Amino acid sequence: MHKEIESNSSEKFLIKEMVVGNERAFEFLYAKYYPPIYAYCFSLLKTREDAEEIVQEVFTKLWVHASDIDLNSSLKAYLYTITKNLSFNYLKKSANQHTLKESLFYRAISTRDATFEILIDKEYQSLKIEAIELLPEKRRIIYQMSRDQGMSYDDISSELNISMSTVKNQMSKALQFIRKYLQLKADVTFLLLYSLLNMFFS
Numbered sequence: 001m002h003k004e005i006e007s008n009s010s011e012k013f014l015i016k017e018m019v020v021g022n023e024r025a026f027e028f029l030y031a032k033y034y035p036p037i038y039a040y041c042f043s044l045l046k047t048r049e050d051a052e053e054i055v056q057e058v059f060t061k062l063w064v065h066a067s068d069i070d071l072n073s074s075l076k077a078y079l080y081t082i083t084k085n086l087s088f089n090y091l092k093k094s095a096n097q098h099t100l101k102e103s104l105f106y107r108a109i110s111t112r113d114a115t116f117e118i119l120i121d122k123e124y125q126s127l128k129i130e131a132i133e134l135l136p137e138k139r140r141i142i143y144q145m146s147r148d149q150g151m152s153y154d155d156i157s158s159e160l161n162i163s164m165s166t167v168k169n170q171m172s173k174a175l176q177f178i179r180k181y182l183q184l185k186a187d188v189t190f191l192l193l194y195s196l197l198n199m200f201f202s
Contacts, residue, residue, distance in 0.1 A: 038052070131178040134177075142170045143174040
C-alpha cells in the first residue's frame with residue numbers, strides 16, 4: 001500500500017484513501033502541506049506555539065472530515081481556508097479574553113477605589129466624633145448646638161446666656177482643634193487603609 005501511495009499520489013486518490021482510514025495517505029499529505037500551512041499560520045499569529053496548535057487542529061480536521069472534502073476542488077486551498085478561519089477565530093477569542101481581563105482589572109480598581117472612599121469617609125466620621133468628645137464640655141456643647149442642632153450664634157448666645165463673642169471664640173477654638181486632630185490622625189489611618197486594600201485586591 002505504501003508503494004501504491006507513492007506511485008499514485010494525486011490528491012483525489014489520497015483523499016479517497018483517507019476516507020477509508022488509510023493513515024499512510026494522511027501522513028503523505030501531512031508531510032507535503034505542513035510546511036506551507038505552518039508558514040501561513042505563523043504569518044497570521046506571529047507566535048510559534050499558537051501556530052503549531054492551530055496547524056495541528058487543521059490537520060485533525062483534514063483527517064476527521066476527509067469525507068466532506070470536494071474532490072473537484074483544490075486541497076491546498078481547502079487547507080488554507082481552514083487555517084485562515086481557525087487563526088482568525090483564535091485571534092478574536094484572544095482579543096475578547098484580553099478585553100475581559102482589562103475589564104475585570106479596571107472593575108477591580110474601581111471597586112477598590114470606591115471601597116477606599118467608603119472606608120475613609122467612615123473613618124473620618126469616627127475621628128471627628130472622637131475629636132468632638134475631647135473638647136472641653138462647654139466648648140463641645142456650643143459646637144453641637146451650632147453644627148448638630150443648626151442653631152445660630154445669636155440663638156446659642158441667648159440659650160446659654162453668654163456673649164456672642166464668647167460663642168464665636170469657642171467655635172473657632174473647637175474647629176481649630178478638630179481640624180488639627182483630623183490632620184494628625186487621618187494621615188496614619190489613610191496609609192493603613194490603603195495598605196490593607198492593596199493587600200486585599202492584589
